[in-house]
Amino acid sequence: DSGVTQTPKHLITATGQRVTLRCSPRSGDLSVYWYQQSLDQGLQFLIQYYNGEERAKGNILERFSAQQFPDLHSELNLSSLELGDSALYFCASSVQGAGGYTFGSGTRLTVV
Amino acid sequence: AQSVTQLGSHVSVSEGALVLLRCNYSSSVPPYLFWYVQYPNQGLQLLLKYTSAATLVKGINGFEAEFKKSETSFHLTKPSAHMSDAAEYFCAVSDHGSSNTGKLIFGQGTTLQVKP
16 A cells, blocks of 8 residues: 555546546645556646645646645546546655655546 | 656566666756556556665665666666566656656656566
8 A cells, every 4th residue: 555545446437427536645745646647648747736736737638627625635527528538547646846756556547 | 858768668588587677868957767667457666766866776676777877877677587577667757847846757668578
């Protein structure tokens, strides 16, 4: 157990739907990062939050959004889902922005 | 902007043989470099990291990597492969420059196969 908890582990949904992925960071970690892993794109950085505020944005689609709550857990919202959104979504956390952070086990999203 | 190139998407070695996974980086600032391992259906686990201290970095499970600035490389090695080393390995560089976000830019990954 890495200390970073992601739920759910698996999610199957239909095109056009909306889903929410949840991440609880390791105790004491203020930064949360979201990554998408797919066969064709590899590991792509989506977005980072630090202590509740958005810190950096990567290749995140406008249909996707995220937030970090006062208790530091984070949610990634994916809407108007398309087949191409099927991927593994990872959350990672760190004390501060210095890399080498801890990953959760991921949420596998399948859009049918 | 930082980038990482992993040479060889697939590497196959025999059990007991040397493991060498290659990684070259590009960075406009002194880089922080990382190797992660991903076992099937699992998340990424940090093997080792270089953050401008010793150039030879030792990690978990007998792995080590050497930072070579002149070659812009950070290759991962292990003297003797074990069957349990079969996994996908990712090299990454950290964005700790002017933006200092700490986000990681990953290479495309190298799948290590270990043959008995």
